[in-house]
Amino acid sequence: MEKLTGLNRVKTAVFISGTGSNLKNLIKYSKIKKSPISINLIISNTNKARGLHYGDLFHIKKKILNFKNIKNAEKKLLTLLMTNKIELICLAGFMKVLSKGFIKRFNGKIINIHPSLLPKYKGLNTHNRAIQNRDKFSGCTVHYVTEKLDSGKIIMQRKVKITKKDTPTTLAKKVLKQEHRLYPEAILKIFN
Numbered sequence: 001m002e003k004l005t006g007l008n009r010v011k012t013a014v015f016i017s018g019t020g021s022n023l024k025n026l027i028k029y030s031k032i033k034k035s036p037i038s039i040n041l042i043i044s045n046t047n048k049a050r051g052l053h054y055g056d057l058f059h060i061k062k063k064i065l066n067f068k069n070i071k072n073a074e075k076k077l078l079t080l081l082m083t084n085k086i087e088l089i090c091l092a093g094f095m096k097v098l099s100k101g102f103i104k105r106f107n108g109k110i111i112n113i114h115p116s117l118l119p120k121y122k123g124l125n126t127h128n129r130a131i132q133n134r135d136k137f138s139g140c141t142v143h144y145v146t147e148k149l150d151s152g153k154i155i156m157q158r159k160v161k162i163t164k165k166d167t168p169t170t171l172a173k174k175v176l177k178q179e180h181r182l183y184p185e186a187i188l189k190i191f192n
């Protein structure tokens with residue numbers, strides 16, 4: 001692999017809707033020597049996303065787009081991605097579904113982190129569902145984004161044990177800790 005410098009790292013945009021702990025984790029990762037990516041753009045569908053402050057903290061360009069009109073939003077998004085020469089999109093708690101056309105346009109260049117061991121529990125409330133079903137394990141998955149929700153090719157997964165004491169909240173915490181290890185590992189795997 002080519003030697004990584006600030007100049008030849010893969011320019012990455014991270015899409016968020018909430019806390020942004022995965023965003024913060026990816027920003028920190030992007031600053032280490034072996035990281036193949038740089039984070040150049042943060043996109044949110046809401047100005048209420050707490051993670052947006054990482055844009056100010058780390059001096060990364062951020063943009064809020066109103067997805068009520070998805071066509072308009074994606075048009076603006078496309079321009080932003082092009083002008084910032086973005087080559088990889090990391091979804092990290094982004095709560096909007098991108099259009100088929102948009103996903104096709106960035107085929108193989110959009111990845112997502114999902115808080116379950118896919119193909120189990122696509123969609124929302126994954127921790128609740130795993131506990132209700134008395135599963136012994138849960139975990140997280142990084143996968144390519146395709147037109148079908150949470151169904152693209154799996155890049156990597158990490159498992160966590162579910163104990164009798166676990167609630168959706170405690171399980172979410174345990175899984176999130178693993179997400180922070182998994183996302184950088186999966187990115188490294190893609191570019192190796």
Ligand code: GRF
Pocket residue numbers: 016017018019020021022023051092093094113114115140176179
């Ligand atoms: C994570 O659990 C992620 O797997 C899911 O949404 C949550 C986002 O958390 N898609 P954060 O905003 O990165 O803290």
